[in-house]
Amino acid sequence: MRATVIHAPHDIRVEEVPDPGIQHPTDVVLRVVRACICGSDLWAYRGESARRPGQRIGHEFLGVVEEVGPGVNGFAVGDLAVAPFVWSDGTCGYCAEGLTTSCAEGGFWGSVGPDGAQSDGGQGEAVRVPHADGTLVKLPAAAASDDRLLTALLALSDVLGTGHHAAVGAGVGPGGTVAVVGDGAVGLCGVLAAKRLGAERVIALGRHTARTDIARRFGATDVVAERGEAALAAVRELTRGEGAHSVIEAVGTEQSMRTALGIVRDGGSIGYVGVPHGSATGVDLGVMFGRNIALRGGVAPVRRYIPELLPDVLDGTIDPSPVFDRSIGLDDVPVGYKEMDERTALKVLITP
Template identity: 70%
Template sequence: MRATVIRGPQDIRVEEVPDPALRHPGDAVVRVTHACICGSDLWAYRGVAAREPGQRIGHEFMGVVEAVGAEVASVAPGDRVIAPFVWSDGVCGYCTEGLFTSCPHGGFWGQPGSDGGQGEAVRVPFADGTLVRLPADLPAELEAPVLSLADVMGTGHHAAVAAGVRRGGTVAVVGDGAVGLCGVLAAKRLGAERIVMLGRHEDRTAIARKFGATDVVPERGEGVQAVLEAVGTEDAMRTAISITRDGGAVGYVGVPHGGSAGVDIRQMFDRNITLGGGVAPVRAYLPELLADVLAGELDPSPVFDLVIGLDQVPDGYAAMDERRALKAMITF
């Protein structure tokens, strides 16, 4: 089969790789129909996050089950499914608490020895604990909204939950990428009355307004009760903490890069600021978010502003890196 691999900084290729096969009774093989490029993939593309030459890449996908192991009970060949960006066994203590990302048997798509999501097929370990079945008659117009639930919408929702967004509250969002924009949508869904988007790029702030942002400002402003940090740099975290009012909370989901990541413990201590978040346990949020998408009540699809085929994936990385695209969707 063909899949996306990374050979080094700025070097993304689509190459022939071995077809995935069942290795364990709990495995499934999924033929990918839709995938996408994540902003976090760009850290590897830029050489900031280390990858082995030839390592698979991509962690957001949906598709059709092609084969299942003898112990798989929740899905069958022919089922349409979506996968969160990590696999998990679904039965350990962490999984039963909803923290699927801490599963001791779990892992991330694209890690050495595993398939990446940006390929024609994926072997899914622990299929029963990982995959979520979709309606067989899923309308084409809902495919993009559903795909966003594999990562960016669930991650934006995690930031909002971690920051304690509540009905009638005020929220600020730091980061105008796909996750930050989904954080705006999540805050609106949870009932926030005022949502402030920090951003300077008109194409992205236009989506933020469509998603429910009531204010757009280019830089830090007055303090708010809840702040969503969706970048991961020191400057972004510093800004997030600084604009949180005393007694407020920061929900951080940007993958941290650089030193202390801008966390000043003394500042947080003196002002009673709570810091929560981390790797989003998307599998825990998938059922409720999927229900809203299927009901027509949640539509994150505007974050996809570029649709490409597998052969065009290297161009998709370049477009996102150069900010000519917000988020690329790959169709097979």
């Protein structure tokens, strides 16, 4: 089959790779119907996070079950299903409490195991899914013929659940004020999730009107286009000089964390889901201490959230599909990376 491979920074190729097959009784093989490129894939693309030359890439996908291992109970050939960005066994203590990202049997799509084995990435024609019963979530068959809905459902594999995790970590609840740092797909889904959780006021920070227009559509009540100190002042002005109770940090740089700390209200929470990168964190414990700021979040256990978010996506209560502003076939994946790297595309949808 054909799949996306990263050979070096800025060297992404779509190549012939071995067809996936059942290796363990709990596997299924999923024929990928939709996949996409993530902001975090760009860290590998830019050489900021290491990849083995020739490693597979892509961790967001949904598809149709093509082959089923003898130990799988919940899926049959032909089922439509979405995969979270981490697989997990669904049975351990961590999975039972919903922290699927800490499952000892879990792993990231496209990763290389301790034994050197290469798992399939999501940006390809098919994927071997380990621990299918614990990992996949079934979707209604009718969704397969609804293009807009398929796109919205794909967001369940990462960005919608990650935005939701940030909103939960930030303590968003009915009537609250939320500020969102990061105008990428995760930040925008954070806006959507915050609104869904009942936030009264949602302040989106961003300068690109194409993106802030989506933020408004997702429920942002205010947009702050200023940068640096002026952005902090603008948010404080919107919040009686105090800052926002809840701040979503959806970038992961030192600067974005400093911004988050600068706009959070005393006693408030920062929900952090931006993958930390760079040498400094921007976490100033002295400032946090004096102001009683909480920091909650991390890699989102999206598998836990899919059953909660799915009904709202299916009935149209929330529609994350506008974060996908570019649609390509598998051959164009290298172009998709380039467009996202240059910020001419927000999030690229792939139909293999």
